[in-house]
Amino acid sequence: MATVEELQSRIKSLEEELSRERASKSSNTVRHKIEKMSAEVVDSNPYSRLMALKRMGIVDNYERIRDFTVAVVGVGGVGSVTAEMLTRCGIGKLLLFDYDKVELANMNRLFFQPHQAGLSKVEAAERTLRDINPDVQFEVNNYNITTVENFQHFMDRICHGNLQGDGPADLILSCVDNFEARMAINTACNELNQNWIESGVSENAVSGHIQLVKPGETACFACAPPLVVAENIDEKTLKREGVCAASLPTTMGVVAGLLVQNTLKYLLEFGSVSYYLGYSAMTDFFPMMTMKPNPNCDDSFCRKRQQEFKEKEAAKPKEENVEEKVEEVLHETNEFGIELVSDPQEDESTSDVNPPSLPKGLQYAYDVPDPNKTDAAEEVGDTGESLEDLMAKMKSM
């Protein structure tokens, strides 16, 4: 049997080992909470380069960022980077929604690391993001928003999930990878009259887009077939049944960057917010456009918001008539986008004819069915595919 001395020596050595083990963790700098954003230029201030946007004349009041709540739906290749950018920018509160787990197969995209494999994406994201910036409030929801019960909870959180818990989020960002989830967000936002930005990356990994939806003011996700960036790549090689989709950290990083940049412009009111911005990686081509909502949209709340928007515009004094405003925004957009890459006979991109013909480089995800034909299974356009086939295709978007 061991002597008391031997036991004491063993205790001492164990205590030392434990202390070394703990030191290897705690010796690291921890980012503590910061009460008030400061512009002070010191190495220890994580906000100095952001507050400098004020001195540079870009943003009037950067610290307002802390008042805003943004929901990020889908914390995958685009959503995780989106959440990280907003966290580093010092957003007030983030609501994260996802039901997936981190896998090694996700390691070709930014953000998640191998040691997080097996954790839920929202949980893993929250841990990393809290270490990066503990000033941000996080709320994670580890579920699929498309089931009936979860959808109700999702609506509730968007409605009441702001910083004070008594009002709606300021903006919803869709970073999901499938049609049903996008449609669920669209349905919720039309009903709640909530602005949101949709984002997406193609299955072949070389194009993507963002699209701002203001219910009643711009086309919603149900107004027309989703817009995608044309790639001029042999269609036969695409969308094969059961093929694992490709993805690149580059394309997803660019789309997340454009998404959060437009989110910052929208929240902090600087620059011009893009309505539709595409990215084709093969040619570094960035098509832009704006589209009015479809008066015959299937979504009744979309039609209701359109009516409200018309009434609101009609009630405005003439000098701030919106026609001029829209014209102005369009001119800005067209100067660098649509007008230049297409050869429009007229300003079709904003006509009430839905779906309008598109500027060069953009196409609908599928052809639009003729509204006079009632048989949904009938062949559509000249693709020789039934609407059912097309909808099935969309599900893998």
Place this chain on the structure above:
Amino acid sequence: MATVEELQSRIKSLEEELSRERASKSSNTVRHKIEKMSAEVVDSNPYSRLMALKRMGIVDNYERIRDFTVAVVGVGGVGSVTAEMLTRCGIGKLLLFDYDKVELANMNRLFFQPHQAGLSKVEAAERTLRDINPDVQFEVNNYNITTVENFQHFMDRICHGNLQGDGPADLILSCVDNFEARMAINTACNELNQNWIESGVSENAVSGHIQLVKPGETACFACAPPLVVAENIDEKTLKREGVCAASLPTTMGVVAGLLVQNTLKYLLEFGSVSYYLGYSAMTDFFPMMTMKPNPNCDDSFCRKRQQEFKEKEAAKPKEENVEEKVEEVLHETNEFGIELVSDPQEDESTSDVNPPSLPKGLQYAYDVPDPNKTDAAEEVGDTGESLEDLMAKMKSM
């Protein structure tokens, strides 16, 4: 004094604590080395979504990525994300150059985390990147490339730093934040006849660019004043003496994404590689152009490469005459860029007149001195500033 039983109980509890402490570290998944890139679609394969680029018809032979060596000079807001994207894509070898330390003031950009504060950027980057993908070979150089001694070492590593240690890197990416370092890279690459891509983000954080330099074939960094994206922002608010530059994770993420995307296109030979691609965040405007080298460039190696390039082109059989090739590339570029945003009288962007007038949205960082005037201190153009003032300005780029 404690009894033997008490001591033994204490030992047991210490052993348990130590084991818990260690378990919290080692329970995490570790990404082990992978001998051969596989396209197998399983959750545990970090390359499945990249190898899918082959099935999607985008890249012929994705696994070639492992043969390439890329040098990333500057591991800050753009360079760190660039290195992470290349690591996740499975690049063969990365040479990293930086001499800075991680600070909390860097936390508004992606990649570095608060617990890394105080570490050198290259060391911190290597640790994180090795965990993400141990298949990549890393070489870190923790020094300033602009001193005479380090510059020689830098030249040597670019020349002999490939995977086998017997040949040059395949591409150099400039992610530095100052004029001297860019000029050092330019000097080295002209001498070594090494292609490189320059990148940059403006001091006000809302614009950036990438520019491919092929010595003798496209303009080098010394051929003309650096090109920057015009922002139409009140100049008086910009470039104040001693003002801390602003930065945003969004702009830096987009620039890194465009940089690595073009790197992948260049190395793996898909799509078209952009020569100059700008990004203006305020309007989501992406100007493009190509510029021929200046026959009167100050850099003698640039003039030598121009001569060699001319001779090589002249020696080619007529059917693959390069004039046609250049035309073709330009047409592609112009379709989405220059021609459309400018109103050129002729194809000035590729004329031998240097510096040519620029497409709309681009401008030189300073006015070009009249070559007939020899007094360097003389006033330049209509800015009322001396060349010395202008060069001083450039140093803070």
